[in-house]
Amino acid sequence: DVKVTQSSRYLVKRTGEKVFLECVQDMDHENMFWYRQDPGLGLRLIYFSYDVKMKEKGDIPEGYSVSREKKERFSLILESASTNQTSMYLCASSQPTGLAAWGSYNEQFFGPGTRLTVL
């Protein structure tokens, strides 16, 4: 019954490392999203993608990039990790139009999250 998966539940990296967070959805959704969640700040949108090879900046894109080479996979890249990127990272997907196989159209489904610690 798994729908959105993330490559790691917990990750520890060092400052300056390049970090890849992977997200895969099996619902054939067109839209995919990356958020980060921090105490007191809530969830904030980093990047999103509405099609393969397409990407759009969210509210806090600085220090991040993304890649979407296949419809089901959306990667978040921290080019040079910093301590202020320690956070919980959540991936989501949704189907924008018509009948969705899973849920209603534009209903977002989330993965279990990756808790990243940068030392």
Add this chain to the structure above:
Amino acid sequence: KQEVTQIPAALSVPEGENLVLNCSFTDSAIYNLQWFRQDPGKGLTSLLLIQSSQREQTSGRLNASLDKSSGRSTLYIAASQPGDSATYLCAVGGSGGGADGLTFGKGTHLIIQP
């Protein structure tokens, strides 16, 4: 810029009570509104989605209403159970057809006492 506020920030009630969680948003030009549940250290579970043209949605003991003109939504939980203890998040989709992500409130931390 859209802002979403959830009141109260925390709530503790005895088992069996009916309760209401509140969500307000500043820009009424929304595409939809979604309620989620989050257990500690976990991802988000979608509870209810209300499209902008709808007034309410129901799922089991949960009922969510939407008043776009006043910028408000409520989540009603009937006959609360200890298993309902979690953080409840309200999120709105912008006018970009829902493809441009959600704006979240900071959540209501709910504890149901056995």
